[in-house]
Amino acid sequence: MDHLFTVDGGSATPVSPTTLAAEGLLKRQHLQEWVIAHPQVLGESVFVITSEFDRWTDTDGVPARDRLDVLGLDATGRLVVVELKRGTADRDVHLQAITYAALVSRFDIDTLAQAHRDFLKGRGESVELDECRQRLLNHVDGDWSPELLQRPRQVIIAAGFPKQVTHTVVWLSEMNLDIDLIEVGRPLEGQGTARRRIHQGLSDPGGRGVHARSGPDRGQGRSPETGGTLTRPQRHARPRRRRAAARWGPA
Numbered sequence: 001m002d003h004l005f006t007v008d009g010g011s012a013t014p015v016s017p018t019t020l021a022a023e024g025l026l027k028r029q030h031l032q033e034w035v036i037a038h039p040q041v042l043g044e045s046v047f048v049i050t051s052e053f054d055r056w057t058d059t060d061g062v063p064a065r066d067r068l069d070v071l072g073l074d075a076t077g078r079l080v081v082v083e084l085k086r087g088t089a090d091r092d093v094h095l096q097a098i099t100y101a102a103l104v105s106r107f108d109i110d111t112l113a114q115a116h117r118d119f120l121k122g123r124g125e126s127v128e129l130d131e132c133r134q135r136l137l138n139h140v141d142g143d144w145s146p147e148l149l150q151r152p153r154q155v156i157i158a159a160g161f162p163k164q165v166t167h168t169v170v171w172l173s174e175m176n177l178d179i180d181l182i183e184v185g186r187p188l189e190g191q192g193t194a195r196r197r198i199h200q201g202l203s204d205p206g207g208r209g210v211h212a213r214s215g216p217d218r219g220q221g222r223s224p225e226t227g228g229t230l231t232r233p234q235r236h237a238r239p240r241r242r243r244a245a246a247r248w249g250p251a
Contacts, residue, residue, distance in 0.1 A: 017185050018185070019087065019159050019185060020086050020087075020159065020184065020185070021086055021087050021159075025086070026086065027069075027084055027085070027086040028052070031084055031086060031157070031184065032051060032052075032069060032070065032084055035070055035082065035084070035157065036048050036051060036070065039072055041157075041182070042070075042072055042080055042082060042155050042180075043074060043080065043153070043155070043180070044074060044075065045074055045075035045139075046072040046073070046074050046080050047072060047073045047074075047135075047136070047139040048070060048071075048072050048119075049071045049072060049073055049079075049112055049115055049116045049119065049136070050068075050070075050071050050115040050116055050118065050119035051068075051069060051070045051071070051119060052067055052068075052069070053067065053068040053071055053115060054066065054067040054068070055115075056103060066099070066100070066103075068081065068082075068083075068100050068103075068104070069082050069083055069084040070082035070084070071104060071115070073112070073136060073139055073140070074153070075139060075140060075141045076140070076141065076148065077140040077141075077142070077144060077145050077148045077149060078148055078149070078151060078152060078153050079101075079104050079105075079107070079149060079152040079153070080152065080153050080154075080155060081097060081100045081101045081104060081152045081153070081154045081155070082154075082155045082156075082157065083096055083097045083100065083154070083155070083156045083157070084157050084158075085156070085157065085158035085159070086158075086159065087158070087159050087160075088158060088159050088160040088161070088162070089156060089158035089159075089160065089161050089162065089165055090162075091162045091164040091165060092164075093156055093158065093161075093165060094154075094156065094165055094168055094169055094172070094179060097154040097155075097156050097179065098154065098177075098179075100154075101152040101154050104152055105149070105150045105151070105152055107149065108146065108149070109133060109136060109137070109144065110133070112136055113129055113130075113132040113133035113136060114129065114132075116132040116135070116136065117129050117132045120132070151178075153178040153179075153180070154177075154178065154179045154180070155179075155180045155182060156179065156180070156181050156182070157182045157183075157184050158181075158182075158183065158184065159183065159184060159185060160183060161181055161183070165181070166181065169181055
């Protein structure tokens, strides 16, 4: 468990926690933009490919309504599927993340390059498709592996997680499915000032010692508005084989 204090000389005062919702902070406008601006909170060397991706079609050609919050690529060549919740996550949020992981496991380099180009275009940056493709290839250490691309890592960020989720994620990690849970909050500090912090939130209800790290952080980013700390999570299990098959593909 993390504790945050305001230090003034020789005294330290605990900081009162609050939630993003209570402070009027929104999922897409604030939380999602913080993650995009500081992808190090998702793990080592994560490159943001796209956000708000919704170009899915079912096998019969009917567009699907699912919207992937953030999709990244780490330096090993694995995709990183990110699901965001401003409040406490639903009890089946891990199933949603697994579904997205199954869907993107069908993507190839051309699909990802197109998604990245559309993402940049939506943010006012015009980049040729070949350049987007090269950026993805350059980000990966070593050779591009289509097989590794089929085993996405999942990250779920929320204000809190029900026991059903933490129990299930611990078991899935033991089964070599890589899912990180990150708890996000906004402690209030002083006279109306604020600090935002994201930290590792995977807990083990069975008491097996899988828990949030406290103490010095290995990697941090800064919140674009207030300079609050965004702390990078630690990695857990690494999957050895593909666990889900997608029925949908990109439009």
